[in-house]
Amino acid sequence: MPPRVAAAPLAPVTATLRAMFRTDALPGLVPGLLVTDEYGWSPATTLVNGDRLPDFLAAAARLWGGRPHACAALAWKSYSYWAALPAVLGWASARRVPLLDPADVLVHFDDPRSLVTLGLRRSTTVAVLPTDPLALAPPPEVRVVADETELLGLLRGSLLDAHFTPLIQAIQTEVRIGTRTLLGSVASGIAHGVLRAADALPGSAVEAVDTLLGTLDVRDLVDLVPAPSGQPTVQRRTCCQAFTLPKPKYCQDCCIRP
Numbered sequence: 001m002p003p004r005v006a007a008a009p010l011a012p013v014t015a016t017l018r019a020m021f022r023t024d025a026l027p028g029l030v031p032g033l034l035v036t037d038e039y040g041w042s043p044a045t046t047l048v049n050g051d052r053l054p055d056f057l058a059a060a061a062r063l064w065g066g067r068p069h070a071c072a073a074l075a076w077k078s079y080s081y082w083a084a085l086p087a088v089l090g091w092a093s094a095r096r097v098p099l100l101d102p103a104d105v106l107v108h109f110d111d112p113r114s115l116v117t118l119g120l121r122r123s124t125t126v127a128v129l130p131t132d133p134l135a136l137a138p139p140p141e142v143r144v145v146a147d148e149t150e151l152l153g154l155l156r157g158s159l160l161d162a163h164f165t166p167l168i169q170a171i172q173t174e175v176r177i178g179t180r181t182l183l184g185s186v187a188s189g190i191a192h193g194v195l196r197a198a199d200a201l202p203g204s205a206v207e208a209v210d211t212l213l214g215t216l217d218v219r220d221l222v223d224l225v226p227a228p229s230g231q232p233t234v235q236r237r238t239c240c241q242a243f244t245l246p247k248p249k250y251c252q253d254c255c256i257r258p
Contacts, residue, residue, distance in 0.1 A: 009126035009134060009142055010034070012094035013086050019200035020193075027111065028082030030119035033098075035106050041119065044083075044102035048166045050173070052107075056116065057174055059109050072175040076182050078115050080164060081189035086120065087159050088190050092201050092208040096134075097127045097151055099143075099158035102167070127154045152215045160186075160216050180221070184238030187218035191234045195224075206232055 010033050017033075018024055024031040035041055046052040060075035061068065083105060090096045104124040111117045127143045128134050129151060135144045145151050168182050191209045198205035206224060213219040224232040 009096060009128070009139070010086070010090070010098060010120075012096055013090045013098070016089045016093045016197050016200045017085070020197045026082075027114035028078065028117060029085065030117060033086055033120050034122050034124075035119035036122070038106060038121070040110065041106040041108050043121075044105040044107055044118075044163065044167070047107065048102050048163070048170055050170055053170055053174060055109065057171075059115055063115055068175050069177045072171055072177055073181060073185070075115060076168070076171060077185040077189065079118075079167075080182075080186045081193065082114075082116070082118050083163070084159060084186065084190055085193050087155055088194060088212050089197055090126070091151070091155055091212065092194055092197065092203075092205070094132075094202075095129050095148070095151060096132065097155045099125045099127060099154055100163055101158050102163045105163070127151055152211070155212075156215050181238050183218050184221040184236055186216065187213055187221040188234055188236050190216075190218075191222050191224065195232060195234065 014024070014032055017026065017029070042052055047056060056075060056079075057068070057072055060071040064071050064074055066074075083100060086098050087100050090098055098120060100120075104121045106119045106121060108117050109115070123141060125141055125143050126134075127145050128138070129148065130144055130146070132144075134142050138144055143154075145154065164186060168179055171177065171182070172179070190212055194201070194205050194209045194212065201208065209224065210219065213222070221237050223235045223237070225235050227233045
């Protein structure tokens with residue numbers, strides 16, 4: 001691999017995604033994470049400000065055919081899972097955090113494999129620690145922070161405070177659904193993603209989950225419980241509403257059992 005590619009700010013994230021899914025062709029993320037041609041894409045600000053939110057919710061209603069609150073909950077579950085992965089895997093794999101402000105996250109609804117596909121603008125800022133090799137001569141898109149506390153603070157500020165919280169509020173203007181239900185999907189998605197990537201991470205996946213969920217104040221929405229094999233699994237304390245669909249579905253981590 002050429003040195004310039006190896007030093008790319010998001011290389012640890014894309015490598016971890018490849019190890020998780022054994023492919024670069026993911027249903028929810030553009031290969032390589034960065035969008036090279038923005039034609040046909042919209043910034044996530046168009047969801048937050050409501051411009052494209054009705055399109056998003058209507059697509060979910062067509063896909064699942066359930067009641068509006070259930071389709072919105074499932075749309076959010078999909079969106080928040082794919083949107084959070086680059087940041088949480090970047091932190092867990094290499095302490096490199098792409099700052100996922102909605103203006104830098106791009107979306108489209110054209111892939112039949114997925115309700116929504118996400119990618120990042122090439123100018124998206126990536127925050128790193130002073131010990132990161134990129135900190136020696138940081139390119140314009142790299143921001144060197146003082147320490148781990150500041151890094152986690154930026155992760156929270158961009159992903160939760162600037163992106164997820166206002167988007168949840170926008171969804172709630174369209175559909176009656178509780179914040180706790182939606183944040184439960186955030187907690188579940190992060191926990192599932194990090195545990196699935198465990199073999200590609202340098203440290204404890206369980207400890208990484210705990211730190212990330214604590215940073216986002218959603219630690220109380222999931223439990224990690226041992227499977228019969230002894231491996232940790234996720235147990236939700238809220239429900240994504242999939243059981244209310246015309247063809248009911250009970251997720252593996254569901255708090256409701258048929």
